[in-house]
Amino acid sequence: MSVYPIGSPAVVALGGGHGLSASLSALRLMTDRLTAIVTVADDGGSSGRLREELGVLPPGDLRMALSALCDDSEWGRTWRDLLQHRFTSAGDLNQHAVGNLLIVALWELLDDSVKGLDWVGKLLGARGRVLPMASVPLSLEAEVAIGGEVVTVVGQSQVASTAGRVENIRLSPANPPACPEAVDAIMAADWIVLGPGSWFSSVMPHLLVPDLAKALHETKGRRCLTLNLSSETDETLGMTTIEHLRALYRHAPDLRIDAVVADPSAVEDPDLLVKEVDHIGAVLLMRQVGRGDGTPIHDPLRLAAAYRDVFDDFLGDVGTISR
Structure with missing residues (x-):
């Protein structure tokens, strides 16, 4: 309620x-x-691969947001689990999330990232709307203090796992x-x-x-x-x-x-x-x-x-x- x-x-x-x-x-x-x-700005894992291969927005964080908005019913839980399901194989599908592939497929069909996300939301019965913050894929850069010197770290996955102290970020x-x-x-x-x-x-x-x-x-x-x-x-x-x-x-x-x-x-x-x-x-x-x-x-x-x-x-x- x-x-x-x-x-x-x-x-x-x-x-x-x-x-x-x-x-x-x-x-x-x-x-x-x-x-x-x-x-x-995600550039790792399944999202990073799809972004690099197809030139699309990274779908992973968008998928997770849609999953969080699924209703707590059998319908919602089933679609949430399907979106989050990852393949395990020795081929190209290994570790791709089903939801990432679904989102990117709708983007290709509709040629519109917002409409594609809205259609996934309708399918899930999502309680809300999911939007990207920017219309193009972004790269995150950070100035990081490591061992007394400041170095530039490029890529969201690298920034998230940096061993230094982040001083400044830019896109x-x-x-x-x-x-x-x-x-x-x-x-x-x-x-x-x-x-x-x-x-x-x-x-x-x-x-x-x-x-x-x-x-x-x-x-x-x-x-x-x-x-x-x-x-x-x-x-x-x-x-x-x-x-x-x-x-x-x-x-x-x-x-x-x-x-x-x-x-x-x-x-x-x-x-x-x-x-x-x-x-x-x-x-x-x-x-x-x-x-x-x-x-x-x-x-x-x-x-x-x-x-x-x-x-x-x-x-x-x-x-x-x-x-």
């Missing part, structure tokens, strides 16, 4: 991979007016065309949710697409930042929650954030985080949003409850949730 059966908010979620799947799995419990805007091409429907969705949204997810390779690239960044700055919708449950990934290894926030503001210093959701177990210094969030003019909701077994994976019901409290707070007395 939807938390907002009447007057559901229009929500846009930005990201890629497992992080975006986590926010979508929560948000689809709250509203049917949901749009996922997905990074298109190639530097000024890619945004997906027009993605820009429209942001401008029409009541809420925009950024994160959780791989900070440099999934969350922050959206801020580097000029028209998308412009929409994020100009929209009347409010912006909610969801912090990760763990920094134990290669690209953010050893980074504190404060450093996550500051990295985002290095790349988008004028971006207004209205609310920040954080799990207390992932916050090194709660008092310092409160001060940092207050400094950027946002309110902070500290809430257990991870699974009960302690694994750093968001629980959809807990995260949905946190988002509900954030959204409701801004309908009433703004600022109370940080206390």
Whole structure:
């Protein structure tokens, strides 16, 4: 049952991979007016192979977003499992995901990436829409500090597995065309949710697409930042929650954030985080949003409850949730 059966908010979620799947799995419990805007810089695995062979957008993160929006019914679970199924063979199909092939086939038939994704969504009965953040495939580049020197790492898969400290990221091409429907969705949204997810390779690239960044700055919708449950990934290894926030503001210093959701177990210094969030003019909701077994994976019901409290707070007395 939807938390907002009447007057559901229009929500846009930005990201890629497992992080975006986590926010979508929560948000689809709250509203049917949901749009996922997905990074298109993936260059590894099945997506990377299809991108290189056919010159298409990498479909993997788009597939994962569609899977997360499948209804929790026999129909939805079956199609979700089919999209995620990977072949195991000694030939060219090895490790290709069925969903990737389905998406790319529709792109070839329709010659339109957005229409192709919409058709997959209809097939799945998806509770929301999935859009690419840009109209062309992108390459992610990062300046990484390794052993006292700064080197350039090229490719999302390489950035995500880097052994150094990411100092700066950029896209190639530097000024890619945004997906027009993605820009429209942001401008029409009541809420925009950024994160959780791989900070440099999934969350922050959206801020580097000029028209998308412009929409994020100009929209009347409010912006909610969801912090990760763990920094134990290669690209953010050893980074504190404060450093996550500051990295985002290095790349988008004028971006207004209205609310920040954080799990207390992932916050090194709660008092310092409160001060940092207050400094950027946002309110902070500290809430257990991870699974009960302690694994750093968001629980959809807990995260949905946190988002509900954030959204409701801004309908009433703004600022109370940080206390």
